[in-house]
Amino acid sequence: MMIKATINKIEVEVEEGTTILEAARIVGFKIPTLCYNPDLKPEGSCGICVVEVEGAPAMKRACMTRLERGWKVHTNTAKVRKARKEIVELILSNHEMDCLVCVKNQSCELQHVASLVGINTLTYPRIEKKWAVDTTSPSIIRDQNKCILCGRCIQICSNIQTVNALTLDQRGFNTQISDAFNEGMGNSVCVNCGQCTVYCPVGALYEKSHTDKVWEALNDPDKHVVVQEAPAVRAMLGEEFGMETGTLVSGKMHAALRRMKFDAVFDTNFTADLTILEEGTEVVGRIKANKNIPLITSCSPGWVKFLETFYPHLIHLASTAKSPQAMFGTLSKTYYAELKGIPPEKIVSVSIMPCTAKKFEAERPELRSSGYQDVDYVLTTREIARMMKEAGIDLREMPDEPADDPLGEYTGAATIFGATGGVMEAALRSAYFLITGRELENIDILAVRGMTGIKEMEINIDGLALKVAVAHGLGNARILLDKVSAQLANEGKSEYHIIEVMACPGGCVGGGGQPWGSDMARRARRNETLFAEDRSLPLRRSHQNPSITAIYEKFLGHPNSEKSHHLLHTHYFKRSPVDGKVVSE
Amino acid sequence: MYKETILKKFEPRLDNILYILHELQDNNEQHYVSKEDLKLCADYLSVPYSFVHGVATFYTMFSLTPRGRNIIRLCDSPPCHLMGSGSLLDYLKNKLKIDVGETTKDGVFTLELTSCLGVCGVAPALMMNNATIGKLTPEKVDAILEERRKSL
Numbered sequence: 001m002m003i004k005a006t007i008n009k010i011e012v013e014v015e016e017g018t019t020i021l022e023a024a025r026i027v028g029f030k031i032p033t034l035c036y037n038p039d040l041k042p043e044g045s046c047g048i049c050v051v052e053v054e055g056a057p058a059m060k061r062a063c064m065t066r067l068e069r070g071w072k073v074h075t076n077t078a079k080v081r082k083a084r085k086e087i088v089e090l091i092l093s094n095h096e097m098d099c100l101v102c103v104k105n106q107s108c109e110l111q112h113v114a115s116l117v118g119i120n121t122l123t124y125p126r127i128e129k130k131w132a133v134d135t136t137s138p139s140i141i142r143d144q145n146k147c148i149l150c151g152r153c154i155q156i157c158s159n160i161q162t163v164n165a166l167t168l169d170q171r172g173f174n175t176q177i178s179d180a181f182n183e184g185m186g187n188s189v190c191v192n193c194g195q196c197t198v199y200c201p202v203g204a205l206y207e208k209s210h211t212d213k214v215w216e217a218l219n220d221p222d223k224h225v226v227v228q229e230a231p232a233v234r235a236m237l238g239e240e241f242g243m244e245t246g247t248l249v250s251g252k253m254h255a256a257l258r259r260m261k262f263d264a265v266f267d268t269n270f271t272a273d274l275t276i277l278e279e280g281t282e283v284v285g286r287i288k289a290n291k292n293i294p295l296i297t298s299c300s301p302g303w304v305k306f307l308e309t310f311y312p313h314l315i316h317l318a319s320t321a322k323s324p325q326a327m328f329g330t331l332s333k334t335y336y337a338e339l340k341g342i343p344p345e346k347i348v349s350v351s352i353m354p355c356t357a358k359k360f361e362a363e364r365p366e367l368r369s370s371g372y373q374d375v376d377y378v379l380t381t382r383e384i385a386r387m388m389k390e391a392g393i394d395l396r397e398m399p400d401e402p403a404d405d406p407l408g409e410y411t412g413a414a415t416i417f418g419a420t421g422g423v424m425e426a427a428l429r430s431a432y433f434l435i436t437g438r439e440l441e442n443i444d445i446l447a448v449r450g451m452t453g454i455k456e457m458e459i460n461i462d463g464l465a466l467k468v469a470v471a472h473g474l475g476n477a478r479i480l481l482d483k484v485s486a487q488l489a490n491e492g493k494s495e496y497h498i499i500e501v502m503a504c505p506g507g508c509v510g511g512g513g514q515p516w517g518s519d520m521a522r523r524a525r526r527n528e529t530l531f532a533e534d535r536s537l538p539l540r541r542s543h544q545n546p547s548i549t550a551i552y553e554k555f556l557g558h559p560n561s562e563k564s565h566h567l568l569h570t571h572y573f574k575r576s577p578v579d580g581k582v583v584s585e
Numbered sequence: 586m587y588k589e590t591i592l593k594k595f596e597p598r599l600d601n602i603l604y605i606l607h608e609l610q611d612n613n614e615q616h617y618v619s620k621e622d623l624k625l626c627a628d629y630l631s632v633p634y635s636f637v638h639g640v641a642t643f644y645t646m647f648s649l650t651p652r653g654r655n656i657i658r659l660c661d662s663p664p665c666h667l668m669g670s671g672s673l674l675d676y677l678k679n680k681l682k683i684d685v686g687e688t689t690k691d692g693v694f695t696l697e698l699t700s701c702l703g704v705c706g707v708a709p710a711l712m713m714n715n716a717t718i719g720k721l722t723p724e725k726v727d728a729i730l731e732e733r734r735k736s737l
Contacts, residue, residue, distance in 0.1 A: 158633070164635045164636065166635060167635035167636060167638050167639035168639050168642075168643070169638065169642045170643070171642075171643050178638070179635065180623075180633070180634035180635040180638050181620055181623070181634065182638070189634075577634075578634065
């Protein structure tokens with residue numbers, strides 16, 4: 001039902017249930033917000049969006065008040081402006097205002113709001129309370145000195161990801177964000193997905209940076225520094241340089257990295273194709289043997305830790321194939337080192353990921369099949385953008401260049417790894433071939449694409465009805481896994497054969513290392529970008545990648561060979577739901 | 586086993602969380618909610634550990650650090666202030682050689698502050714464990730402490 005009201009004397013007609021904030025936007029008034037985020041449930045913790053409603057005893061929060069019939073709303077009265085200023089000043093009175101050296105400088109929502117409401121003096125005395133910065137996590141830094149206690153991080157972690165790593169600790173001036181036992185995020189169930197860093201409006205949660213170490217390696221003439229870039233990075237890096245959301249920058253990214261003096265610019269897409277061959281062969285083997293079905297993908301390190309922590313009884317279902325990042329790390333210090341005659345200890349393997357959990361993955365002690373830590377440093381999209389800017393590189397001005405051989409060639413199947421459903425689609429394209437020996441003709445598998453939380457489809461491969469499911473965001477993964485657990489417990493088998501899970505909503509394009517301030521809508525557009533690159537490529541099936549054929553001929557033998565198993569596969573551990581640490585059996 | 590009996594007194598419903606935490610704290614030898622207690626409570630109610638931590642740290646009646654055998658809660662509300670609770674606090678701190686929130690070395694006393702105890706007529710007041718005592722003077726405080734030490 002539609003209702004009529006006025007906002008600043010302008011008539012507005014909206015669907016019943018529309019908030020004042022939304023209604024005001026329709027008639028062109030942008031009410032400032034701080035704790036509000038379109039992807040989350042409004043909690044009204046900051047109060048910046050207050051407005052006056054004629055006849056109401058107190059001001060109302062526009063983000064969580066539904067407009068009612070006949071209301072006369074005023075968004076810009078003297079009283080409202082004074083209240084907003086006061087709220088921001090109070091927040092600033094215990095905010096560490098070292099903006100120039102803050103990771104969020106110029107992309108901070110508090111900075112923006114302070115200028116929006118016209119803060120030019122600080123009238124409240126400052127409360128100087130210094131909190132220790134939590135650096136216990138391999139992926140994420142938590143700095144309470146910057147926190148404004150909006151609660152967005154808790155909401156994304158608890159309601160959307162269902163990890164429940166974070167909570168409010170204490171109250172009043174002593175309130176802080178903490179993990180379950182206040183022992184540091186590195187000693188908690190945090191899976192390092194980094195969604196809290198994406199939703200934090202200020203600089204209180206951000207990635208543990210590896211940029212200094214990478215600069216050091218690049219400046220060391222004794223080191224041979226190789227770099228890989230995850231599929232999703234090419235769909236979002238442009239945003240950091242002012243390009244429109246969803247601009248594809250694969251070629252420019254390769255060119256920029258070359259100009260930063262990386263000794264070899266490869267591409268994670270190559271090992272994404274390789275993952276499909278290893279994982280595809282694995283799933284075909286499991287289906288033939290009718291064992292360990294469904295196969296669950298294991299590319300997403302946040303998801304892997306979630307599985308190990310909350311569903312340890314299902315870890316035998318996870319694909320043993322390493323993630324593309326980890327496969328690349330291993331091959332850079334074995335295959336590539338051998339080909340080039342470079343001692344592996346001189347190789348520094350850097351990866352550029354849309355992901356904070358990849359930092360955790362790189363440090364997993366079992367991922368050292370080369371005899372060294374396979375991936376040395378992991379940079380998020382945000383970090384590499386900062387480094388490029390430091391190096392004086394404007395991505396927009398870069399030419400389009402391909403990645404280097406032999407770890408750079410890729411097919412369309414690899415590039416869609418960055419989108420939810422992409423790994424499934426790529427796997428089906430190759431699984432069809434592996435089972436039948438024929439090529440799947442219509443390779444656009446639309447049923448597994450898109451932003452629906454859980455997607456299912458059935459595909460008939462020569463009489464074998466293969467049922468697959470795709471979940472993105474850990475809350476959705478939990479729903480799916482609960483269903484699978486129940487089926488396995490009650491019927492001894494699950495209806496699914498293959499399950500793809502990505503920890504972050506939207507898949508890797510929604511990763512914890514993406515440019516600040518991205519919402520679900522932007523993630524959907526980036527997904528489209530990856531599918532567009534897929535369509536534009538001459539080869540779109542992983543098993544058709546000539547460099548993949550070459551690596552099997554020259555080095556690995558065949559998919560799931562003994563050498564592949566040694567170098568490209570891994571295993572998983574049961575973890576404690578208290579501190580996330582490996583539980584020894 | 587013993588703690589399980591405590592839990593079983595309550596139905597595993599979220600609205601019992603405060604009762605359960607109180608009961609666990611009261612039955613803890615060190616008068617606090619231990620990490621183990623938080624875990625037991627969360628598992629019993631099927632809620633995340635972080636949630637129980639948030640609840641237990643929000644309410645000042647719960648302590649997440651071990652406390653002494655006797656807990657002194659001096660009233661910190663305005664009527665007691667007017668009647669001299671501020672200087673009594675200094676007296677207690679000096680006497681016990683601890684700050685608010687701390688426990689004496691011998692583990693006999695923990696000093697805390699509390700909001701209004703509802704006995705403003707006999708201000709200033711404190712609670713020694715579960716007993717409320719009013720009309721406090723330094724001499725009376727000495728006597729109370731002495732009595733507790735003797736009863737060890």
